[in-house]
Amino acid sequence: MTPPRDGRPLRADALRNRAKVLEAAGAVFDARGTTASTEEVARAAGVGIGTVFRHFPTKEALLEAVYVARLRKLADEAEGLASADDPGEAFFAFFTRVVGHAATKNAFSAALMEAGVDVRESTAETGQGLKRALATLLTRAQESAAVRRDIGLPEVMTLLVGASQVAEHVGGDGGVRDRALAVVFDGLRAAPDR
Amino acid sequence: MTPPRDGRPLRADALRNRAKVLEAAGAVFDARGTTASTEEVARAAGVGIGTVFRHFPTKEALLEAVYVARLRKLADEAEGLASADDPGEAFFAFFTRVVGHAATKNAFSAALMEAGVDVRESTAETGQGLKRALATLLTRAQESAAVRRDIGLPEVMTLLVGASQVAEHVGGDGGVRDRALAVVFDGLRAAPDR
Known part of the structure; x- marks a missing residue:
């Protein structure tokens, strides 16, 4: 189903253009920082600047859309991993993915915050989905004895935050x-002495 | 013996007052944040505001002095631990101390940076001493098989940064x-699979 825009559904080629702009924007912001211009994004996407602005009226709207799309992709991955054959492997794979995603996430958050855009509303649902998926991954990994049982979601989230910030700083x-x-990871696997 | 009135070296009671102000300042800034006033520090130290300003002409000078004194104390502790009987215990004790010190350290750094004070010069030597002491603690802990041998100082520093930031955020x-x-810690103890 195509999302309605101003009452009219986006045509297939408009949807393709939107996706093309989003992907190009992600690549440009990653390579040149979130201060890269909308013109650069249009050039990288191979579309006119008008096409960019038709889908994303402001630079902030474009930044926010890339950010939300990435978070959603991460949540989809987590849900996919939640039924993986090897629960331990799935848990550690997802932990690694979140840490890899961290530098980007923090750069986008900072740029959006600076522009006065509050992403909490547009990401709340996806964020909750992510948390639920992580809880499932953890429980399954613990049940299969791949992860120690004396910790819970708060400890794992804490380690994720720490690892993510390190990833950003060590760069x-x-x-x-x-x-x-x-x-x-070895610590997460370790059976506690107690 | 009559102490020199206008002599440049601080008399014993002036030194005691300076230490008293420093200690009170640390307690006040910890309890009420780095925005606490010099007047509050004077009250807590039980001295007049003139005494505070005689030793620390500005609020920033006072903040910086507390910060440097704490870093030095940490470096002294590290040096003391470097000859401890149990090298593993010494290493983990120091790691814990640095993490415990992190929230304060970051609050002070932020306040000083905001005030335009560059603490790199006043802390460079102490910082180097800390790093050397940490290297000694790590080597001794590895030699006694208390810490895995497949990591070095950069990995330990990275984990310290992450743990410190977590300590500040989880609060x-x-x-x-x-x-x-x-x-x-269990991960640091773990013998790698390889």
Whole structure:
């Protein structure tokens, strides 16, 4: 079903253009930072600036759309992993994905906050879905003895926040980041002494 | 012996007053935030406002002095622990101390940065000492098999940064923070699969 816009449904080619702009915007903002211009996005998408503005009236609307689309993709991945064959592998794969997503997420949040855009409303539902999916991943991983049982969702969320911020700060040196993350993973696997 | 009235070295009672103001300032800034006034510090120290200003001409000078004193104390502790009997215990004790110190440290850094005070110069030497002491603690803990050997100082510093930021964000709930930190510690102890 095509979403209505001003009462009219978007035609298939308009939808394709919108998706093309969104994807190009993500790539441009990642490569050149969230201060990159709408013109750069239009060039990268191979469309006119008018097409960009037709779908996203402001730069902030474009930033927000990329941000929300990525969060939704992450939530979809989590839901997909929730029924994976290997619950331990699924849990750690998702943890790694969230950490990898962190630098982008924080850059977008900061840019949107600076522009006065409150994303809490547009992301609340997706955020809740993410949390539910993570809880399922954790429970399944614990039931299969891949993750220790003496911690719960708050501890895992705390470790995710820490790992995500480290990922953003260490930035360049992926080797150090990966080895630090391996330490956290081994800790999550470890059977507690108690 | 008559102490020099206008002599440049601080007399014993002036030194005591300075220490008293520093200690009171630390307690006041911790309890009421770095926006607490110099008057509150004077009251808490039981001295006149003139005494505070004689030692610390500005609020920023007072903030910086508390910050530097704490960092130095941390460095002294690290050096003390570097010759402890149990190298593993010493390493984890110091890690915990740094994380406990993090919330304060970040609040002070932020306040000083906002006031345009660059603390890098006044803390560079102490910071280097801290890093050296941490390296010694890590090496000794690894040699005694209390900490895995496949990581180095960069990985430990990365985990410290992450744990410190978590400590600041989780804030109130010490239980969650402690359990998350226990996961990291178990990971640091874990012998890698490889």
